[in-house]
Amino acid sequence: MEKLLKDIRACEVCKAHLPLGPRPIVACHPDAKIIIIGQAPGTKVHETGVPWDDPSGRQLRKWLGVSDEVFYDETKIALVPMGFCYPGKGKGGDLPPRTECAPLWHQQLWDSMPNLELIILIGTYAQKYYLKEQMEKNLTETVKAYKKYxxxxxxxxxxxxxxxxxxxxxxxxxxxxxxELQKMVSKIV
Structure with missing residues (x-):
């Protein structure tokens, strides 16, 4: 996995489309049991290089019921975005994650993490990509139907x-x- 992570962090596939340049953000370990698939890093995470190092990350850790130490322990939780680099600013926030990353890197990461028990899909981009036609009509209905997945x-x-x-x-x-999420995460980590 070390070589794979090195390759991901050196990726420049969509360099021409990234206003701050490439800086792929990912945190994984072969022993990880949970993987969190988010959207794409924001500007603060692009600066620090630490995934979920922002207000969204603090809220996510509350939802999961885990400390910073558990959240950032790569042997427990892997942090993988749909788009590995900051995509730029749009009208109502950041642009959508670049579409090149997930097909290029996700399967290789999954193949390197044989102990995965839970995949947390954050937001519509991750849910559409992974749930495909099993996704409900929108994010709200999909989250409501969490037991189905x-x-x-x-x-x-x-x-x-x-x-x-x-x-x-x-x-x-x-x-x-x-x-329910906290119960599941607590059981696994």
Missing amino acids: APKYFPLPHPSPRNRFWLTKNPWFDIEVVE
Whole structure:
């Protein structure tokens, strides 16, 4: 896996499309039991090189019920985005993750992590890519139907502070889904 991670971190496939240049962000280990598939790094993560090192990451760790130490222990949790580099700014936030990364690198990473028990799919991009036609009509319905995807997948909304409205509109998420997620994660790690 060391060579694979080195290759990913040296990737420049979509260099021409990246306003801050390539800086692929990924954290994996062959012993990881959980993998979190997010969207793409934001500007802060691009600067630090630490996945989920932002307000979204803090919220995600709360949802998972894990400490920073557990979250960043690559032998427990792998952190892999759909797009490995910061994609740039769009009208309502960051641009979507680059589409080159997942088909190029994901399967090779999965093949290097034989102990995976749970794949957490954060946001629509990861859910569409992995659940395909099994995905419900939208993110809300997919997250509501989380039991349908167990025990392999667990769909979540993005933990961004921008999603406050969604969380307020869907109180069942904090009451039911987060509690179930924490039980699953606790059992595995």
